[in-house]
Every structure is written in C-alpha cells, then in structure tokens.
Amino acid sequence: MKQRKNILIVDNNCELEQLVKEPLLKQLENSGVAPVVIRAKDGAEAAIKSENQKFDMVLIDTEVPRLMDGGFVYGIHTYKNTQDADLIVISQKDASDLPESLRSSRFFKKPVSPAELISAMITVLNAEHHGTAAREPATAAAAHKYAVDVRVINAVIKATTHVLGQFGCPNVKMEKAGPKSPNDPFLGEVSSVVEIRSQAFQGHLCISFDKGSFLEVVSTMLMEEQTELTQDNQDAVGEINNIIFGNAKAEISSYGVQMTVPKVILGAGQSIPCSQGAAGMMIPFATSKGKFYITVVALPMAKVA
Structure with a gap:
C-alpha cells in the first residue's frame, strides 16, 4: 500500500507546479509513495x-505575492x-538574504535545473518513506514538538483591527512580520499578555502599544485628548x-484553544522570561500616530502537564 505524501507548492503562475508535478508523479509511480500536489497562489x-x-x-518560490x-x-x-514538513525554497536572492525561517531549507537559486529540483524532491520523499530522512531544524524551536495555529494569530489580528477601528483608529496597517527572540523586551510601553494553550500548543500572546498609538486609542476611549502616559x-x-x-475568544475557543484573562504590564523594556527552546514571532502595526505589536511565543510542549 502506498504512503500518501502531501506537497504544498506556493507558486502564483503555475510554472513551478507544471515543472515538477507530472515528472514527480511519473518517477514515483512504481515506488511506495503517492504524492498529492496542492498549489497556493500566494x-x-x-x-x-x-x-x-x-x-x-x-x-x-519566494517571489510570489x-x-x-x-x-x-x-x-x-x-x-x-x-x-x-521538509522545505524546499527557490529564489532569485541568495540564501543568506532569506528570512531565518527559510535559511536551513533545501535551497535552489534561480534559474533552477528541473532535473535537480525533482531529484531532490524524490530523494526526500523516498527517504521519508523508508524512515531515513534527517531534518535539521530551521530554528532551535523546531527541535521541540509544539505548534502555533495560524488561525489563532489571524483571529487576534482581526479582532485587534476591528476594535481599534471602533476606537478611532480606522487606518491600522499591518507591517512585515518576522521572528522575535522570546526573551527580548516588548517594544511598546503599555502591554497586555494572555496565556494560551491547546493540545498542540502552549505559550502566550501579547499586544504592546507604543506611546503614540496608545494615546491615540485612549483619547477616543476617554473622550478627552491624552498627551502623556x-x-x-x-x-x-x-x-x-x-x-x-473577548472579540477573538469565541473564534479561538472553536479551535480547541484556551486563554487566560489578560495581564497588564506597564513600562518600556518589560519582558517575560521564557524556557530554553521557546520561539517567537512579532507582527508590527502602524496607526496614524504610532505603532503597536502583536507577539506570539510558543513554548516546548514538554512543559505541558
């Protein structure tokens, strides 16, 4: 019986899918692996x-939108x-110019040789089937078994922009997300943290406002201009x-994720000590008068009771 292997190809113009799909299926036809290719346009x-x-x-393909x-x-x-998942990256950039999360992937600089690319994919898929594939974690966190559910992050982003829009910040703009050391201080001066946990995840979420963005929101909330913290x-x-x-909780709970009551942390340079092997990601946002930051930190599941 063949072992199904799901392959996600992120490719906006179908060229990458067309390049590898048919040869991959043909060359694995008599193997113990049944590849299923799924494409995402961005x-x-x-x-x-x-x-x-x-x-x-x-x-x-790193050039996709x-x-x-x-x-x-x-x-x-x-x-x-x-x-x-094993990660294969194709890019016009050098590997050293890629985000940290992609640097330990199997990397191909454009223009890529179709034969070499397909050979690498087949090698990985066959090795996994026989239990011999060796993965090097792209970050220290990858060595631990835990997961951040992207739906949780998206629910918090949606709730944050919705609520801040109601409080007079209609032009909130999400900027480029990136990795963050879990022990680094919060970038804002007024922060709020909730612990979150599911069967596959434990960690915390933080929303941290700088002075400008916080005063912008709180002025509307208190119906009086605020100029100082x-x-x-x-x-x-x-x-x-x-x-x-509260806006995000109903959606988050439907994914089997529990969250605590938010804890307020005041002052710049504050941080939460994290155990070794934790991983973090930060998403910055800009308002008309400042910035705020959503940070998610994942802890190794070994810590779950």
Whole structure:
C-alpha cells in the first residue's frame, strides 16, 4: 500500500507546479509513495490551506505575492500542519538574504535545473518513506514538538483591527512580520499578555502599544485628548485588550484553544522570561500616530502537564 505524501507548492503562475508535478508523479509511480500536489497562489492562500491540511513537503518560490509580508513564512516551522514538513525554497536572492525561517531549507537559486529540483524532491520523499530522512531544524524551536495555529494569530489580528477601528483608529496597517527572540523586551510601553494553550500548543500572546498609538486609542476611549502616559490612562489598556481578546475568544475557543484573562504590564523594556527552546514571532502595526505589536511565543510542549 502506498504512503500518501502531501506537497504544498506556493507558486502564483503555475510554472513551478507544471515543472515538477507530472515528472514527480511519473518517477514515483512504481515506488511506495503517492504524492498529492496542492498549489497556493500566494502566501495568504498558503496560510489558509495549511490551516486545514497537514503537509509533508512545502515548495516555495519566494517571489510570489503576499509571502514575505505575512506570518506564513516566519511561522512555517511552528504551525501545526507544516512544522514537520521538509522545505524546499527557490529564489532569485541568495540564501543568506532569506528570512531565518527559510535559511536551513533545501535551497535552489534561480534559474533552477528541473532535473535537480525533482531529484531532490524524490530523494526526500523516498527517504521519508523508508524512515531515513534527517531534518535539521530551521530554528532551535523546531527541535521541540509544539505548534502555533495560524488561525489563532489571524483571529487576534482581526479582532485587534476591528476594535481599534471602533476606537478611532480606522487606518491600522499591518507591517512585515518576522521572528522575535522570546526573551527580548516588548517594544511598546503599555502591554497586555494572555496565556494560551491547546493540545498542540502552549505559550502566550501579547499586544504592546507604543506611546503614540496608545494615546491615540485612549483619547477616543476617554473622550478627552491624552498627551502623556499617566496611571489613570494606562489602566485603560486592560479594558481595551479585554475587548480585543473577548472579540477573538469565541473564534479561538472553536479551535480547541484556551486563554487566560489578560495581564497588564506597564513600562518600556518589560519582558517575560521564557524556557530554553521557546520561539517567537512579532507582527508590527502602524496607526496614524504610532505603532503597536502583536507577539506570539510558543513554548516546548514538554512543559505541558
């Protein structure tokens, strides 16, 4: 009986899929592997497809749209459906210019030799089938069995932009996401943290506002112009983030994820100590008067009771 292997190809113009699909199926026809090739046209669609299906291999063309400005690439080794996938990257850039999460992949500089690419894919798939594939983690975190569900991050992003829009920040712009050391200080001055946990994940989420973005939101909330951080207006961050996480909770709970009550942390340079092997990702946002940051930190599942 053949072993099914799901392959996600992130390719906006079908060229990569057309290049490898037919030769791959033909050369593996008499093997014990049955490859199933699925294409995503950009990074956003790749994130959606990986929410619902586990992939054994991900083949990425780094020039596709909406790939480097979202969470898919930066969290690929911690999402539950791609954390164990072998990663093959094709790019016009040098490997050293890629995000850290892609640097330990099997890398091909364009123009790529179709024969070499297909040979690499077949080698990996056959080796996995016989139990001999060796994976090198792209980050220290990949050595541990845990996963960040991209749906949780998306739910928090959606709730944050919705709530801040109601509080007078309609032009919130998401900037380029990237990896973050879990022990680095928060970049904002007023932060709120919730612990989150599921069968496949434990860690925390943080929303951290800098002075400008926080005063922008709290001025609308208190219906009075706020020009400085004070004890009185800092207390409002708890209420703001209670509303944000409350908006996200129903969706997050439907994925089997539990979350605690938000904890407010005041002051710049604050951090939460994390155990060795933790991994983090940060998504910055810009408002008309400042920035705020959503950070997700994953802890090794060995710590789960």
